[in-house]
Amino acid sequence: MKYIDEYRNFKLADKLSRRIHKLVDGDSRNYNFMEVCGTHTNTFFKFGLRSLLPKNIQLISGPGCPVCVTDTSYIDNSIRLAGLKDIIITTFGDMMQVPGSHSSLYEERAKGCDIRIVYSSLDALEIAGHNPSREIVFLAVGFETTAPTIGIAILEAKRRNIKNFFIYSAHKLIPPALKQLSEDSDICIDGFILPAHVSAIIGRDAYDFLKEFNIPAVIAGFEPLDMLQGIAMLLNQLKHGKPKIEIQYDRVVKRKGNKKAQDILKKVFAVSDAEWRGLGNIPRSGLKLRRQFRNFDAENYFKIKSPRPPLKDKKSCLCGEILKGKNVPEDCRLFARVCTPENPKGPCMVSSEGSCSIYYKYKT
Amino acid sequence: MCLGVPMKVVSKRGDKAEVKSGETKREINIALLKDVGIGDYVIVHAGFAIEKINKERARETLEILREMQP
Numbered sequence: 460m461k462y463i464d465e466y467r468n469f470k471l472a473d474k475l476s477r478r479i480h481k482l483v484d485g486d487s488r489n490y491n492f493m494e495v496c497g498t499h500t501n502t503f504f505k506f507g508l509r510s511l512l513p514k515n516i517q518l519i520s521g522p523g524c525p526v527c528v529t530d531t532s533y534i535d536n537s538i539r540l541a542g543l544k545d546i547i548i549t550t551f552g553d554m555m556q557v558p559g560s561h562s563s564l565y566e567e568r569a570k571g572c573d574i575r576i577v578y579s580s581l582d583a584l585e586i587a588g589h590n591p592s593r594e595i596v597f598l599a600v601g602f603e604t605t606a607p608t609i610g611i612a613i614l615e616a617k618r619r620n621i622k623n624f625f626i627y628s629a630h631k632l633i634p635p636a637l638k639q640l641s642e643d644s645d646i647c648i649d650g651f652i653l654p655a656h657v658s659a660i661i662g663r664d665a666y667d668f669l670k671e672f673n674i675p676a677v678i679a680g681f682e683p684l685d686m687l688q689g690i691a692m693l694l695n696q697l698k699h700g701k702p703k704i705e706i707q708y709d710r711v712v713k714r715k716g717n718k719k720a721q722d723i724l725k726k727v728f729a730v731s732d733a734e735w736r737g738l739g740n741i742p743r744s745g746l747k748l749r750r751q752f753r754n755f756d757a758e759n760y761f762k763i764k765s766p767r768p769p770l771k772d773k774k775s776c777l778c779g780e781i782l783k784g785k786n787v788p789e790d791c792r793l794f795a796r797v798c799t800p801e802n803p804k805g806p807c808m809v810s811s812e813g814s815c816s817i818y819y820k821y822k823t
Numbered sequence: 824m825c826l827g828v829p830m831k832v833v834s835k836r837g838d839k840a841e842v843k844s845g846e847t848k849r850e851i852n853i854a855l856l857k858d859v860g861i862g863d864y865v866i867v868h869a870g871f872a873i874e875k876i877n878k879e880r881a882r883e884t885l886e887i888l889r890e891m892q893p
């Protein structure tokens with residue numbers, strides 16, 4: 460497959476591995492790099508990159524898994540909506556098994572609720588078009604990669620004057636979460652591997668605030684050579700001077716990002732505070748529909764309220780600490796014993812990009 | 824969730840395009856991009872093209888890696 464296979468070339472991976480070993484040769488210190496995005500965690504394990512890196516480089520998984528950071532009350536509210544008369548819930552697949560306080564969308568579907576998995580928000584809009592007597596709610600979960608696509612669906616719904624289509628937004632923004640992590644003195648991060656496709660939308664310049672913290676950062680693609688080159692670039696930064704924000708994935712990511720997508724975001728969404736599972740409330744880190752699109756806003760139409768204070772996770776579930784990079788899945792007492800992909804207790808095990816799910820898949 | 828797949832544009836009409844990768848063919852929306860041409864490779868996410876692949880930069884990356892001394 461073009462633009463995929465070339466970046467999985469083993470000879471080049473081996474070369475990069477040797478370069479990385481050379482860069483840390485003789486170092487007694489550890490390097491902790493946080494890969495923000497779940498897709499990077501997946502690449503790291505899927506391609507066995509651990510074996511190509513020296514022992515003193517540690518990769519920490521960050522909160523870049525939108526399903527993992529969706530809080531319990533969102534799931535509970537979605538389940539409540541699913542139970543209403545004439546409702547069709549439409550959602551991306553990986554939301555189905557996320558546990559709420561008492562149930563999950565998967566279980567509710569088994570009980571007879573009309574809950575459908577869609578690949579695109581436009582598919583949800585089509586369902587609304589074909590079912591005029593029903594009310595279709597799309598669970599809008601995702602970061603800056605996904606939110607513009609929902610923006611297009613909303614604009615299309617408005618253009619076609621569709622009255623029975625709603626979105627329930629759980630959209631979140633990556634930079635505010637990174638800022639919060641950088642400010643946390645508990646965390647020891649020597650560098651960030653920044654997400655590939657969020658960055659394709661927001662651009663390298665959106666991370667300029669990281670300069671204040673003097674943390675090196677590299678926007679790396681999702682193929683193995685991309686990650687290895689990204690790690691080499693971080694090491695080079697640490698060894699040779701001032702930390703900066705570099706683009707490794709320059710075949711896709713630009714300094715200013717995708718302006719058309721950014722304009723769609725600004726047109727359709729307003730920034731709001733948001734509750735992140737594990738990280739708590741982060742100001743100005745979420746997206747809500749603007750007033751002129753309130754007819755498509757499920758929160759407005761169905762009068763959805765979020766509990767204050769927010770619900771806490773089950774006591775032994777370490778998802779929160781894992782998302783912050785403070786613990787690894789194996790530190791959690793529930794991991795692989797009580798909490799498995801068949802019976803997930805927390806979001807990190809449910810989502811295909813959750814740390815626990817990935818550790819379980821590749822380590823056992 | 825950040826997952827995006829490089830796919831080749833084989834036809835387009837208005838805001839829609841047909842893209843291909845290996846044996847997989849799919850119809851996607853290209854409204855988030857300014858000018859997409861047949862033969863372009865785009866990153867596909869949730870039914871949309873979110874960015875074009877810069878073929879020159881792609882080539883350069885691989886060239887740098889090939890010429891790199893380990």
